Amino acid sequence: MSKPAIPRGTRDFSPEQMRRRNYIFDTIRSVFARYGFEQIETPTMENLSTLEGKYGEEGDKLMYRILNSGRVLDKIKEVGPNVKISDLTEKGLRYDLTVPFARFVVMNQNDIAFPFRRYQIQPVWRADNPQKGRYREFYQCDADVIGSDSLLNEVDLLSIIVDVFKLLNVGFKIKLNNRKILAGIAEVIGAPEKIIDITVAIDKLDKIGLDKVKEELRSKDLSDAAILKLEPIILLSGSNEQKLATLSDVLKSSEIGLKGIEETRSILSSFALLFPQADHVEVDITLARGLNYYTGAIIEVKANDPRSKFTSSICGGGRYDDLTGIFGLPNVSGVGISFGADRIYDVLEEAGGFPDFSTVSTRLLFVNFGEQEAAYCLNLARTMRNDGVFTEVYPDSAKMKKQMTYADKKKIPFVALVGSNEMTSGMISVKNMTSGEQHQVPAGELSSFIKNHNS
RNA sequence: GUGAUUGUAGCUCAGUCGGUUAGAGCGCUAGAUUGUGGAUCUAGAGGUCGCGGGUUCGAGCCCCGUCUUUCACCCCA
Structure with a gap:
């Protein structure tokens, strides 16, 4: 027998890790629900x-x-x-949750009240090469609205992002782009099929500099005239409004490009009404994710927390005008976002941002002194549990040392010692494992004693 | 998918030029202490040196393959 192992890029999660993961899932779930999104699941x-x-x-x-x-x-x-x-x-x-969702919508179109706001929290699988923050099995937490063209949906999603990361207390930066702006750029320079090459090249500006970017564009068969037209876009900077002003000048001859700018302005101004002092959102035309189906807004959130070096994408999304078209339901527009729970975990971990979950596991352990005593404790434990105190009875009448060590390792704050003395007197010996103090507590007051003593 | 990189006890890691029986710390088990955990002391258990092949009188160490780790590219959450 060789040693057991799990496939590359997959992970086991310990109880401690699950407490933390559930904290992330629960936070995201609660925000989704608050905005009226309803949960679905689809097959693996x-x-x-x-x-x-x-x-x-x-x-x-x-x-x-x-x-x-x-x-x-x-x-x-x-x-x-x-x-x-x-x-x-x-x-x-499944490779993501969006395509299965589109399939779901088409199959259940007669039962769905549109616009349909659904959320979905399930694992997805990708045969990518694993790295830090990159797994072969990971959870996505998706919220999509389908069946509404309104840009208010984009605003809702942006504010969900803000709510989630505020609640989790993670530093972040939202990047916003629009596929129509990219289309406009391609149109103006007369190379519609080159959008991806262009954005990939522009994105490297910080890394390799203007000259190298131009060089790369030239190597992608862009004319010198086109590259000259692109220059103000490559060097785009300043506030969101300044960027959009520059863009509307360059794209003045492109109807679709101007439409993209207008959409972006609309989203930003509505968002600004909700978060007047916030500077969470930055227009970034190098954002070119999901070009296979996004048609309007493109959203990406990068971790930006001083306590963590992690800067990769922790949430992404955008609008797709006709995703269900490929499954036979044309002209239904959708917009959605997806939180990467595993990466958010990594950021929180590095930032030391997880709350203390010690009070959500066992609070009281009954030491087992033997058959009779255990039976008595079982009854007491039942009362404790009904009173909302997380309680265990040690299953074997093992040595005290072993039982105490167990409580210590599991960080159980209180241990009840119930032997024959306690059974006859009805006074339970309760040891506070943090302070080491021991008290005699009437059996009937045990749960209130535990609740009133934070340890 | 391409190019690097890692693997020795449960964990973190030593291991010289290829040379006898592969070590340490922590953890674990037992005892010192028969109703009291953490601290201390004592003793003990625990290894297919990732796996498979090769070179050699001899391989943890060298070579090849493979799996795994981490990283870059690509792409992404």
Whole structure:
């Protein structure tokens, strides 16, 4: 037998880690609910026809495929070299929550009240190379509104982001872009198919400098004239309004580009009414995520906490005008965001930002002195639990030292010693494990004693 | 997917030029202490040196493969 192991990029979670993870999930869940979002779940696996082609070439490569049940090898032998992938696999693990949601909406369109606000907190799988903050199995926490074009939805989502990170007390920065602005840029320089190349190159400005960016654009077959037009965009800076002003000048001939600017202004001004002093949102035209389906706003949140070096993306999202179209329900617009719980965990961990959860586990342990005593304690424990005190009775009449050590390790703050003396007198000996003090407490007052003594 | 990097006790890590029986700290178990945890002392258990192959009289150490760790690119939460 070799040593047991888990697959690359996956993790076990200890009780302590789960307390912290649930804190994150519960916080996000409560904010979603507060905004009227309702929870759904979808299956771990989907048909490949649902998943494939939705995430671009890269996404298809990173998708986990499930071998058909039955004898795949026999199939290969039977069909020979002409065997098709679809003979071997027709299901895959979900790669994100948005595409399964779109499928869900199409399948349940007659039962859904639009605009539909749904949230979904489930793991997704990607066959990516693991690194810090990058896992092969991780949770996404999605909130989407589908069936409404209103930009107020974008504003809702932005304010959800602010609420979540305020509650978690994580420093953050929201980046906002608009696919229509990117389309406008491509239109103005006459190279619509080059949007991705352009944004990727511009994004490197801080790292490699203006000249190298131009060089890279040239290597992507952009004309010198186009690069000259792009220059004010590459060097875009200042306040959000200054950036948008520069953009509207460059994009004045592009209807779609101007539409994108108008949308962004509208979102920003509504947001500013809600958070007058806040500077959470920054317009950033290098944000080019999800270009395969985003059509309007593009949102990304980066960790920006002085206590943590983590600066990667902890939340992302955007608007897709026609996501359900590919499943046969055209012209339904959606907008959504997705929190990366695992990365938020990493940031909070590094920042030391988790609250103390010691009071959510066992508060009282009954030491087991033997059969009769244990039976008596079991009854007392039942009362304690009914009174809301998290209680355990040590299951074996092991040595005191062992039972005390157990309480110590589990950080159980109170230990009750109930032997024959206590059983006859009805006075329970309660030891405070932090101070070491011991008190005699009437059995009937035990729960109030525990509740009134914080330890 | 490309290029680096890591792996020795439960954990963190030593291990010289390739040379006898692979070590330490912490943790664990037992005792000192039969109704009292943490501190101290004593004793003890615990190893396929990631795995498989190769070179060598001899491999934890060198070579190849593989898995794993971390990192960069790419992409992303």
